[in-house]
Amino acid sequence: MLDLETNTAQLAVERIMHRSLLSCSPETSIKQAAERMADMRFSSMLVVEKGQAIGIWTEHDSLRLDFSDPDAMLRPIKEVMSCPVSTIGLTMPISEVAERFNQQGLRHLLVVDDEGSPQGIVSQTDILFKQGLELYLSLRTIAQAMDKNPLVLPGRLTLGDLAPLMLAKRQDAAVIECSKHGYGIITERDMVRFVAEHPGNTPLSQLASRPLLSLTAEDTLLRARDLLIDNRLRHLAVKGPEGRGIIGLVGFRHILDGARSHHTSDLTHAMNLRDQALRHPQLNLQLAERVIAASLEGVIITNARGNIEFVNPAFTYTTGYTAEEVVGKTPAILSSGRHDDNFYKNMWKVLAERGYWRGEIWNRRKSGQLYLELLTITSIENEVGNISHFAAIFSDITHIRENEERVRKLAYYDTLTQLPNRRLLEDRLEQALRHAHRHQQLLAVLFIDLDHFKQVNDSLGHSAGDELLLEVSKRMTARLRESDILARFGGDEFIVLLPNISGIEEVTAIARRLIEAVGQPIILNQRSFRVGCSLGISFYPDDASDAHQLIQHADAAMYRAKLEGRNSYRLYSVTLDAQEHLWLTMETALRNAIDSGHGLSLYYQPLVELSSNQVVSIEALARWHDPQLGDIQPSDFIPLAERSGLIQPLSQLLMRSLARQLRQWLDEGLQPPPVAINLSVQQFWQQSLVSDIKALYQEFALPKGILNFELTESVLLNKQSQAIALLKELRALGCDIAMDDFGTGYSSLSYLHELPITTLKIDQSFIQQLGDNLGSETILAAITGMAKGLKLKVVAEGVETNAQREALTHHQVDLIQGYLICSPQPAPAFSHQYLR
Secondary structure, three states: OOOOOOHHHHOEHHHOOEOOOOEEOOOOEHHHHHHHHHHHOOOEEEEEEOOEEEEEEEHHHHHHOOOOOHHHHHOEHHHOOEOOOOEEEOOOEHHHHHHHHHHHOOOEEEEEOOOOOEEEEEEHHHHHHHOOOHHHHHHOEHHHOOEOOOOEEEOOOEHHHHHHHHHHOOOOEEEEEOHHHOEEEEEHHHHHHHHHHOOOOOEHHHOOEOOOOEEEOOOEHHHHHHHHHHOOOOEEEEEOHHHOOEEEEEEHHHHHHHHHHHHHHHHHHHHHHHHHHHHOHHHHHHHHHHHHHHOOOEEEEEEOOOOEEEEOHHHHHHHOOOHHHHOOOOHHHHEOOOOOHHHHHHHHHHHHHHOEEEEEEEEEOOOOOEEEEEEEEEEEEOOOOOEEEEEEEEEEOHHHHHHHHHHHHHHHEOOOOOOEOHHHHHHHHHHHHHHHHHHOOEEEEEEEEEOOHHHHHHHHOHHHHHHHHHHHHHHHHHOOOOOOEEEEEEOOEEEEEEEEEOOHHHHHHHHHHHHHHHOOOEEEOOEEEOOOEEEEEEEEOOOOOOHHHHHHHHHHHHHHHHHOOOOOEEEOOHHHHHHHHHHHHHHHHHHHHHHHOOOEEEEEEEEEEOOOOOEEEEEEEEEEEEOOOEEEOHHHHHHHHHHHOOHHHHHHHHHHHHHHHHHHHHHOOOOOOOEEEEOOHHHHOOOOHHHHHHHHHHHOOOOOOOEEEEEEHHHHOOOHHHHHHHHHHHHHOOOOEEEEEEOOOOOOHHHHOOOOOOEEEEOHHHHHOOOOOHHHHHHHHHHHHHHHHOOOEEEEOOOOOHHHHHHHOOOOOOEEOOOOOOOOEEHHHHHHHHHO
């Protein structure tokens, strides 16, 4: 009896499942879950509690969210997850898995072992890659499987409108009309990304992916499938005659549904033929021949000597040989030459012992092209028990293997640099740790982060940034041993795994080579650039015994290298680990302080004329007191805020606090001079900076020019032209602009005269060395002379002694600031001493 199902369909699900599982706790917010799914490009996330999977959240579930309510995204994932999780065993055949998807209307199933422990995830798309449908797909057109009623929406609708429409219409994608830009598309995967990045009132025309790739209804499903895989897409548009209008959508789901429908129809037809053959024995041979002729698998029947007596049309389609060309010859005509004599001897031995042989074999088409087939050979005996014939059934699985390799490449290698990605790195690191433990060897992990990479992206564009990453990856690869592994961890972060090392000296030598390689000049857009890197190192078994901790500790050491000057390396230590825990505690406390507004305040320090000692302006300085941590210095919490992404809300809180204090002083009848506050990098480049300042002036009815601003030279790095335009807008509001800590940053004197600033504040390091360092005197004279030539006021910071003040009288300094005059004071004390 012929087996009508493809052999591929009998493979166990463990052959195709994804062994990497993305999981979270029930209390994880929807937004956090969506961010992780989008970053890792997973289509589902398990919700795990006490080691057990209690629910699952998929891309499709994102359609049930209310995008118009930002607070909805902060709800815990347990409120929107699907439960219980549908599970299957490791040994379930692919054909049965496909039926489970059909019966339950699901898109993901959790694969568990005999103890019920999660082992992997399998999706509908995985089934499409594994069912060996190439012949079926090449014989069907897109018109036979496409969605003929796609969801086509105007671009003016918002994200909040889209989710309920897709859910109500049971659509996993929507075509968006983007006016002059043509059509775009939004899929369920996009919706997960939007949860983390976009508010519900964002127009769809701004979110749709373009261009929308398309085919015609007459194209084959095989072409559609290959185009989807090659472009890493999920949907293609189907255009009408002469390319006018969108008449349908086709995606993996439509292809799989069509295949299932036709497979069921073919199987039903074959079963009917079988029943008829049983009722009418005289028709058995004729019906068997018809079934064989209609089979999608190639069939060869030989006599006992191996001479071919019969082949079906699928044999001709696969090999290119007609029946007339092969009848009478042996199957050796298809030999690829890849298998030796032992392979064939073993095949015939198994065939003689068991009566059948099944396996994969390389053969050659008539055109000379090699292909891989899944082959089953069965011996057929006559009435007396002697072998009279051999029947071989085969299917071309070349595309399946190619797709497996392509998917494996996408899953385990970075698409830009072709280096191992995070998933493959973690697997290799686990293997290396087991080997190091078994042989009592040292192992090192290096965490590398490029310095100032974002500024390259911002100034030259992402294509230049990609070119830089490629060049850096090549340079580092050339400096490593053959046994070392370089992986791209994400963005501009790389990790190096150094197995079987002799000691710390060997690792630090490699670290120095890598820093030197990265720091060499590189040509981007016909301009020469230099970027450095900060590098952290952790060791097994001294610093950690598992992969996660080794990477985490190397990351912590890298941050220390950044904080202590960049373009260098640091080793992990227990002290560093304690510092990381302190930073985490401080970050949590700072978040709470910003949310509540308690503990954060402004202190005020006067700037006085050197000649008259008259107060002419004030600087507002941030201060933080935490009930548990005590007083925390700005030099500690400002870098922490920048590192943790809290600097923007902190800056807005302090600026609003300053405006409120100025209004209070004015209401009390006081006449405060202009007050300056520092602008952080993120705050300065915020698009709404000028409008926010205008709003503060209007809300608190402040007189023009009472708010001044200070910024450091690094704020303007690589963005001089944009900075000039923004500074001019601030000057138009009557705000004075001071360049703080001048002489320690990266500013070029060639463009300093173009900046619409009013003041230079000389860094206190030069002031404190007056009288002790002749170089400081020379630099001070040069800066003050240049500033006067540019008609800028000069402020000397950090004046602490009368000797320093006396020395400043010999230079062109206008104002002084420091503890000699007054230490920073809270608002009540400051106003009592200087404003009343």
